[in-house]
Amino acid sequence: MSTSHSASSSAQAARFALASKLRELRLDAGLTARALAAKAGWHEAKTSRIEHGKKQPSEPDLAAWVQACGVPGQLAELIAELRAVDSAWLDWRRAEKAGLTRLNVAVRELYERTTLYRSYCQDVIPGLLQTTGYTTATLEAIRSTRRVAVDDVADAVAERMARQHILYEGNHRFVFILEAAALKYRRGGQEVMIGQLGHLLEAMSLPSVSLGVIPPDVERAGRWPVESFYVFDNAQANVELVSGFLTITQPREIAMYVEAFMRLHEIAVFGRSARVLIKAAMDALE
Template sequence: MTDPGSSQEALGARLRELRAETGLTGKEFAGRLGWQESKVSRLQSGKQKPSAEDLALWAAAAARPDVLEELLARLRAVESQPAHWSRQLAAGHAPVQDRYVVEYRRTTAARGYETSVIPGLVQTADYARHLLTQNAALMRSPRDTEAAVQSRMRRQEVLYDPERLFRVLIWEAALYAHVGTAATMTGQLDRLVGLIGMSTVDLGIVPLRAPMPLTPKHGFWIFDEQRVVVETISTELQYDGSDDVALYTRVWDQLSEHAARGLQAQRLLGRVRASIARA
């Protein structure tokens, strides 16, 4: 699979080629754009990922509006490449969690589906602490667990903004995957019960015995109906193509039709909690 760094370098090389066609030096081209010369240099070398707006301005400055779609397609290719956790976690989990805080603050509406874990957006601190400790050991990354937990809790501030809506589906099997102690799990289940009825959260539990129209699939999140994020053990994948977003939306909609909500979800969570108490 292509490394995202090489795709970004290839995009930079294409930008350099377009700039060279104008006969302008990097400094002169930067002047035409109204940018610092250092930005032009970083973009051409692939050290900085351009935004869609950057590419539009670059194509216009090169008098090549015909290549804009090509450049945007190259940018989508860069953004859809896997971001390997080994690189993202090189400085620990806290920086990654801080990024999520920013991303969720930019989000007005999101819908997610998880099959094996309670989503970070609705985790308790204790549950998150156990997960992050496990993951740091697995990935052999720096142990900054407490800072990462605090950042994950800050992410949840968006749940109390009345202008937002988070629609969360959890496959029932995830509720039985014990993380930490029995107290950790009962506290987490109580947290989920507390979300029921919130105006900003639509919580659905997909029962194990529900007549599902498709197999459970893997977890994913759709942000503002424009971007899909999928996490695997080794990578984070992002898709923003309309076909990809539409596909994941169909999957979410079909699973949602069979999800327990409200009192039904509360009873289901109660049964899981009772099973933990009996164990």
């Protein structure tokens, strides 16, 4: 991935962090850049370009690097970091150039294979729990705001609705945490919102679903609202930002999102208490 492919500071930071780690391994091994290049079988300039983040190493490059430094046990973690850099950032303009459906189809297999799905949403109902009307209003707003040229909202909505079969089938577990504000932000008008909130009440009865709401007056104790994020098993976390889509595959960073999720889970209410909050939001609309 070249620098031009990403405007994300997170992706750039990940790229330079990998380069820095490789340089530290070389220095710890007491090797000059020339000596490492000789051991790895490439030109000294390649070592320099990798260490300065100007060239992204391949997985074979990493294997040669750790072998030259005498630390083959580091290879698995380095490969995980490399793959995290490769897939870290996708800006919306590039992702949605051909419309909204393509990206939704691209993540279908990820949802299908996930057994434990954890979702935290600050201002929107998560996609797996959305009604057709709510999804349509959301995607139409996205298409307008992000100036997506292709009008394939209907196809994208159909794809998202089809994805929801995993709520009813297979060995999947879902834990959703919503900020109370997500129940009140209107998308699609009064009738759509009432239908959406009613759908949440129905979804709560599914054996596979655990739905928690963080009350607006809860003592946060440092558990402040953060960006909406989704964790797929312990294999991947996705974060939707204003400018693009961040995919995290580095185990250490995934663990940070899991920890953040658990801290938010601690202040959420479930069952009857969550229903009270949802019904109050419905009453306010009616």
